[in-house]
Amino acid sequence: MGLVLKNGRLLNLETGELQATDILIAGDRIEAVAEQIEASGHEAIDLQGKAILPGFLDMHVHLRQPGFEAKETIETGTAAAARGGFTTVACMPNTRPVIDSPELIGYIYETTAKEGSCTVLPYGAITKGELGEELTDIAALKAAGAIGITDDGVGVQSSSMMREAMRIAASLDLPVVIHSEDEDLAKDGCMNEGVVSKRLGLPGIPGLAESVMIARDILLAEETGAHLHVCHISDAWSVDLVRYAKSRGLKVTAEVTPHHLLLTEEIIDRTDAQDANMKVNPPIRTEKDRQACLRGLLDGTIDMVATDHAPHTEEEKKRPFQTAPFGFVGLEIAFPLLYTELVETGQIALHELVKKFTINPANVFKIDRGVIAVGNVADLTIVDLEAERTVTVEEFKTKGRNTPFLGKKIKGWSVLTINQGRITYRGN
Numbered sequence: 229m230g231l232v233l234k235n236g237r238l239l240n241l242e243t244g245e246l247q248a249t250d251i252l253i254a255g256d257r258i259e260a261v262a263e264q265i266e267a268s269g270h271e272a273i274d275l276q277g278k279a280i281l282p283g284f285l286d287m288h289v290h291l292r293q294p295g296f297e298a299k300e301t302i303e304t305g306t307a308a309a310a311r312g313g314f315t316t317v318a319c320m321p322n323t324r325p326v327i328d329s330p331e332l333i334g335y336i337y338e339t340t341a342k343e344g345s346c347t348v349l350p351y352g353a354i355t356k357g358e359l360g361e362e363l364t365d366i367a368a369l370k371a372a373g374a375i376g377i378t379d380d381g382v383g384v385q386s387s388s389m390m391r392e393a394m395r396i397a398a399s400l401d402l403p404v405v406i407h408s409e410d411e412d413l414a415k416d417g418c419m420n421e422g423v424v425s426k427r428l429g430l431p432g433i434p435g436l437a438e439s440v441m442i443a444r445d446i447l448l449a450e451e452t453g454a455h456l457h458v459c460h461i462s463d464a465w466s467v468d469l470v471r472y473a474k475s476r477g478l479k480v481t482a483e484v485t486p487h488h489l490l491l492t493e494e495i496i497d498r499t500d501a502q503d504a505n506m507k508v509n510p511p512i513r514t515e516k517d518r519q520a521c522l523r524g525l526l527d528g529t530i531d532m533v534a535t536d537h538a539p540h541t542e543e544e545k546k547r548p549f550q551t552a553p554f555g556f557v558g559l560e561i562a563f564p565l566l567y568t569e570l571v572e573t574g575q576i577a578l579h580e581l582v583k584k585f586t587i588n589p590a591n592v593f594k595i596d597r598g599v600i601a602v603g604n605v606a607d608l609t610i611v612d613l614e615a616e617r618t619v620t621v622e623e624f625k626t627k628g629r630n631t632p633f634l635g636k637k638i639k640g641w642s643v644l645t646i647n648q649g650r651i652t653y654r655g656n
């Protein structure tokens with residue numbers, strides 16, 4: 229017995245059309261896609277005209293396990309992913325211990341098999357303990373199933389170490405995923421360096437702290453032939469650098485978060501300066517930077533949306549602004565936020581936005597997902613494009629509450645998510 233999804237509207241990623249479609253799922257695969265599929269002998273769900281999209285992929289998520297289970301676990305983080313329509317997430321290695329050995333890569337896969345509500349693909353660290361002192365055994369990480377290497381949370385300060393990591397990664401065909409931050413320029417900043425930080429008297433992180441590192445790493449990627457993937461791009465100069473790298477035909481790709489696409493540094497000015505729920509790294513920057521990120525997403529310079537889902541405890545986020553940790557949760561609201569703010573306002577077509585959540589990340593990281601077709605893994609999400617709901621922490625599956633979007637009314641919520649043929653989220 230299979231599962232038949234009746235009366236859905238499948239989004240055509242080429243034309244943008246929504247076409248009346250039924251889908252039959254058998255085991256973990258899509259068995260049939262047609263206008264009408266006979267439901268008898270199968271379990272059936274009536275989709276009532278809702279949109280059928282490929283399950284989303286998020287290549288930048290902090291699941292916090294092992295070591296920071298008070299912030300999040302693989303169980304709660306992947307449940308949040310499923311609620312957000314995600315069927316694949318790539319998790320960052322800045323856990324405790326840091327994911328810097330093949331055993332720990334194995335631990336992520338094993339724990340996901342027991343407790344996960346989506347496919348989890350781990351990154352391994354570039355340096356042991358993310359301390360920037362000694363390279364990990366990158367080949368062993370890859371052999372254990374690491375899908376890329378990154379020291380996310382901190383930038384690799386040593387250029388020679390990054391060069392060596394890229395040489396090795398290039399020989400292994402493994403992406404090098406960069407948190408670009410020059411610590412000397414970023415110093416002890418807690419928000420964007422600019423008019424608002426000056427007005428509030430808070431130490432700033434200049435956009436330059438990001439873009440100089442991206443410039444360095446683009447040069448290193450050209451020299452070594454490595455695939456460089458730029459995390460959470462936030463600054464106009466950074467977008468120009470990635471555009472330049474692409475124009476040279478380099479293997480350079482990039483992601484942007486919903487918050488860098490939608491917010492400006494004024495969120496810290498408008499609210500209480502002490503509210504650390506507005507604090508994230510890289511910081512929210514100026515309208516000029518936001519526009520540059522949006523333009524980069526629209527013209528293909530930026531390949532994909534990634535949430536940088538970074539849960540922290542309420543206690544940690546109650547600390548004074550300068551000492552509280554950086555980070556926002558994002559998995560459960562990423563798609564509806566961008567659907568509401570960018571699609572409904574006519575700034576991007578629905579199918580173009582969906583590509584940034586599906587086929588694009590799948591292609592960049594060579595993951596066999598992101599397309600609804602017969603024979604493919606049954607990863608999909610059913611989205612209600614009409615109903616408007618308010619972002620409330622009571623509905624969160626994540627342990628985190630740290631988002632600047634609380635109280636916002638948005639449309640485009642997932643109502644059913646299926647990962648490898650299994651229902652992982654059902655809402656209304």
Ligand SMILES: NC(=O)N[C@@H](CC(=O)O)C(=O)O
Pocket residue numbers: 290322380381382407507508509510536538539553554555556
């Ligand atoms: N983005 C953040 O503000 N925080 C991330 C680290 C990171 O992504 O650099 C975290 O791990 O909390």
Ligand SMILES: [Zn+2]
Pocket residue numbers: 380381382407459460509510
């Ligand atoms: Zn980062």
Ligand SMILES: [Zn+2]
Pocket residue numbers: 288289290320380381536538
């Ligand atoms: Zn991150």
